[in-house]
Amino acid sequence: MGLMDAWKVVFYTVLAVFKFVVTLVAGDSIFFKEIKGDIVLVTGGGSGIGRLMCLKLAQRGAIIVTWDVNAKGNQETVSMIQKEGGKATAYTVDLTNKEQVYEAADKVRQEVGTVSILINNAGIVSGSSILDTSDSKIIQTFDVNVLAHFWTIKAFLPAMLETRRGHIVTIASIAGQCGANKLVDYCSSKFAAVGLNDSLTVELFRQGHSDYIKTTVVCPYVISTGMFAGVQSSLLPILEPKDVAERVVTGILSDQDMIIIPGWTALTLALKSMLPVKAMLWMSQAFGFNTAMDQFTGRLADTNSKTK
Numbered sequence: 623m624g625l626m627d628a629w630k631v632v633f634y635t636v637l638a639v640f641k642f643v644v645t646l647v648a649g650d651s652i653f654f655k656e657i658k659g660d661i662v663l664v665t666g667g668g669s670g671i672g673r674l675m676c677l678k679l680a681q682r683g684a685i686i687v688t689w690d691v692n693a694k695g696n697q698e699t700v701s702m703i704q705k706e707g708g709k710a711t712a713y714t715v716d717l718t719n720k721e722q723v724y725e726a727a728d729k730v731r732q733e734v735g736t737v738s739i740l741i742n743n744a745g746i747v748s749g750s751s752i753l754d755t756s757d758s759k760i761i762q763t764f765d766v767n768v769l770a771h772f773w774t775i776k777a778f779l780p781a782m783l784e785t786r787r788g789h790i791v792t793i794a795s796i797a798g799q800c801g802a803n804k805l806v807d808y809c810s811s812k813f814a815a816v817g818l819n820d821s822l823t824v825e826l827f828r829q830g831h832s833d834y835i836k837t838t839v840v841c842p843y844v845i846s847t848g849m850f851a852g853v854q855s856s857l858l859p860i861l862e863p864k865d866v867a868e869r870v871v872t873g874i875l876s877d878q879d880m881i882i883i884p885g886w887t888a889l890t891l892a893l894k895s896m897l898p899v900k901a902m903l904w905m906s907q908a909f910g911f912n913t914a915m916d917q918f919t920g921r922l923a924d925t926n927s928k929t930k
């Protein structure tokens with residue numbers, strides 16, 4: 623490591639601590655960037671936190687493009703934004719279909735313009751043990767939760783590089799940081815989404831674009847949107863969608879690299895890298911995490927019928 627590199631390591635560490643302290647004292651808004659007139663594309667904007675993020679970003683003057691396989695929900699999001707005086711367009715896109723993704727991206731470019739913030743948010747969950755999960759469900763989970771991110775990034779990153787302005791947001795999960803019972807396909811797709819974000823961040827840095835193309839990865843605990851309906855959580859309170867959406871939008875506006883919700887769960891992730899696997903398994907058992915999915919119902923049947 624050269625002296626200059628060492629100096630930058632120190633500089634960016636001190637800067638992060640400084641920003642943390644200033645945020646504590648003065649609030650996040652001090653570091654907010656202007657997004658008025660920016661085109662923001664949200665996948666899965668037809669419900670849950672995707673819809674709430676669309677609404678919040680539109681309230682700050684962003685032009686929203688929402689993609690969802692659920693045409694009705696997607697249109698509802700647009701109507702809600704328009705009612706508040708915002709601008710939004712809905713496209714019905716099945717993210718499991720790569721050709722549809724590229725075609726929709728061309729349409730967005732022609733009909734709306736250059737996307738500068740891409741939020742890969744759509745996600746699905748099977749909620750069954752590996753042997754009870756059909757091959758097609760596993761493939762669908764990977765298609766939506768991570769492969770679609772590749773197609774949207776390939777579609778929208780080139781224009782971001784050309785205009786030297788962009789932000790790619792990956793909505794992953796705490797399940798992208800540690801494994802869980804009955805979530806083998808979900809966790810592995812979310813680990814992949816986290817890996818995609820981390821590697822893309824390195825690549826953009828190495829290629830000299832990291833000053834103007836930002837990346838953010840979001841890892842929330844369970845949220846009461848219906849996606850994880852039936853999950854039992856005795857130790858940690860289930861998160862409110864509006865709080866998560868607010869936290870994510872705050873993080874995007876202040877160019878945060880990683881958002882873990884609630885923040886203190888980062889400590890358990892640190893523990894995971896220090897404790898032996900068996901100790902971690904028994905700790906999860908004691909806190910009820912291993913049985914959390916036993917009464918899971920989710921909204922899989924709903925999503926399946928919409929994607930057919």
Ligand SMILES: NC(=O)c1ccc[n+]([C@@H]2O[C@H](COP(=O)([O-])OP(=O)(O)OC[C@H]3O[C@@H](n4cnc5c(N)ncnc54)[C@H](O)[C@@H]3O)[C@@H](O)[C@H]2O)c1
Pocket residue numbers: 665666667668669670671672689690691692695715716717718743744745746766793794795796841842843844845846847848849850921925929
């Ligand atoms: N709900 C939670 O507990 C939780 C926790 C951590 C992370 N997350 C993640 O947050 C994101 C949003 O989740 P949510 O809770 O708002 O869920 P949600 O089910 O309310 O929203 C997901 C949206 O994705 C859309 N979608 C699903 N398959 C699609 C496809 N093939 N093509 C296009 N759109 C498709 C759905 O129609 C839906 O509108 C997901 O990536 C999820 O994995 C959720």
